[in-house]
Amino acid sequence: MNRFDVIIIGAGPGGIYSALELTRLRPDLKVAVFEMGHPLDRRRCPIDGKKVKNCVKCPTCAIMNGFGGAGAFSDGKYNITNDFGGTLYEYIGRDEAMDLMRYVDRINVENGGGQTALYSTAGSRFKKLCMQNKLTLLEASVRHLGTDINYVVLGNLYDQLKDRVTFFFDTQVDAIEKLGGGYRVRFGGDSADCETCVVSVGRSGSKWMEKVCGELGIGTKSNRVDLGVRVELPAVIFSHITDELYESKIVYRTEKYEDPVRTFCMNPRGIVVNENTNGVVTVNGHSFEDEARKTDNTNFALLVSKHFSEPFRDSNGYGESIVRLSNMLGGGAIVQRFGDLERGRRSTPKRISEGTVKPTLAATPGDLSLVLPKRILDGIIEMIYALDKIAPGTANDDTLLYGVEVKFYNMEVDLDEHLETCHKGLYVIGDGSGVTHSLSHASASGVFVARQIAER
Ligand SMILES: Cc1cc2nc3c(=O)[nH]c(=O)nc-3n(C[C@H](O)[C@H](O)[C@H](O)COP(=O)(O)OP(=O)(O)OC[C@H]3O[C@@H](n4cnc5c(N)ncnc54)[C@H](O)[C@@H]3O)c2cc1C
DSSP states (O other), X not given: OOEEEEEEEOOSHHHHHHHHHHHHHOTTSOEEEEOSSOOGGGOOOSXXXXXXXXXXOOSSOTTTSSTTGGGXXXXXXXEEOSSSSBOHHHXXXXXXXXXXXXXXXXXHIIIIITTSOEEEOTTOTHHHHXXXXXXXXXXXXXXXXXXXXXXXXXXXXXXXXXXXXXXXXXXXXXXXXXXXXXXXXXXXTEEEEEEEEEEXXXXXXXXXXXXXXXXXXXXXXXXXXXXXXXXXXXXXXXXXXXXXXXXXXEEEEOTTTOOEEEEEEEXXXXXXXXXXXXXXXXXXXXXXXXXXXXXXXXXXEXXXXXXXXXXXOOHHHHHHHHHHHHHHHHSSOEEEEXXXXXXXXXOOHHHHHHSSSOOSSOOEEOOGGXXXXXXXXXXXXXXXXXXXXXXXXXXXXXXXXXXXXXXXXXXXXXXXXXXXXXXXXXXXXXXXXXXXXXXXHXXXXXXXXXXXXXXX
């Protein structure tokens, strides 16, 4: 019988932590997790850079879908802060949000992350240095698991869950229907019923989430996308900062437009990677704990937030169109030397190969000024010069810029302070709710909702 007390849709950090906390607090409950992707050990992207160079559009993307969600092959940076990564604190309060993130951190540490470092900006001398140069260093502690240890932690969490929870892998939920005293989820011609339903479908499930909200009359709003580039430079240029803080979130307000530009996802001695989101190729970054896999370069994103007002509502569509433009010109991601961008000329394979920074991603040399809107590009250039004051060398000619990096935001689902929709027993958590945008906030939202359900 497909009847459960709780059904969780999505096995990303939100869904995993929800299931974990539920099984700890209420082992008597019958819990099912539906996941459209594969189990962790079967998640393999066919792109090997040799036989398969580009995305072959698998039915489910091994990078974005499956046990571990979008974060499975991520750098595993768990930021413990209310300053970025989501607005969970607006719903549940600042103290509780921090407590939950620390709780998640303890579980990660107990499950394989014990040897990893916890960095903190508290009392850092860089705060003053940033301030003196019109930059703001945001407050955070960050546990850097690294892609390899993150995978180990996920494997251990799965081992704890597999006998206590019924997993339905490779099973995409098509619809949620409201019943008299609960919900029915429909999948591939079959269905399952539950009293309580937790939806945790992440960014990859955002379009589906919008459809569900429309069908169930749940309000939504959507108005933001972040666009920019990934910067790659010799690790020594940023090592005084990354050795102490690992990840620093630095914000700059441009002189020209007063737009905030921020650093995002810093990967000391890491690699730049391609990412396929909704069929378009963007860039991102990784780094490994394993010394043997470290490189001589550091990379980080510089992003500018674009907020739209009514009547335009398709902020993600706008971001996708800009990425498509880069894909049209470059056949994928584009790379350009900062010096070429400043001189108004494209980078060529020769100019890149003659440069001192050896690219860690084989992107097409090109011209980002043909892709990014002027206002965004102006902001990025201003920020590079501002960063050059605290990390001299950032604005060197050979610094590489990869484009396009984009951060899509899910539409925000109307939720109350319990992260519950207008329908009792239907919760929406993690990035799919629009409330969180990070591993730590998504995981914390899962624990929070599990505790609400366990109490009821
Ligand atoms: C390359 C990369 C690197 C990143 N690095 C970091 C980092 O270092 N630090 C950080 O804080 N954040 C990082 N992030 C973001 C982070 O991964 C997300 O914020 C986090 O995974 C969100 O968790 P979630 O559970 O809400 O959603 P997800 O992790 O997206 O999980 C949602 C799951 O739901 C499944 N799903 C979707 N729709 C359905 C459906 N209809 N039926 C069944 N299943 C469905 C999906 O397959 C997916 O597995 C990174 C993201 C990427 C892509």
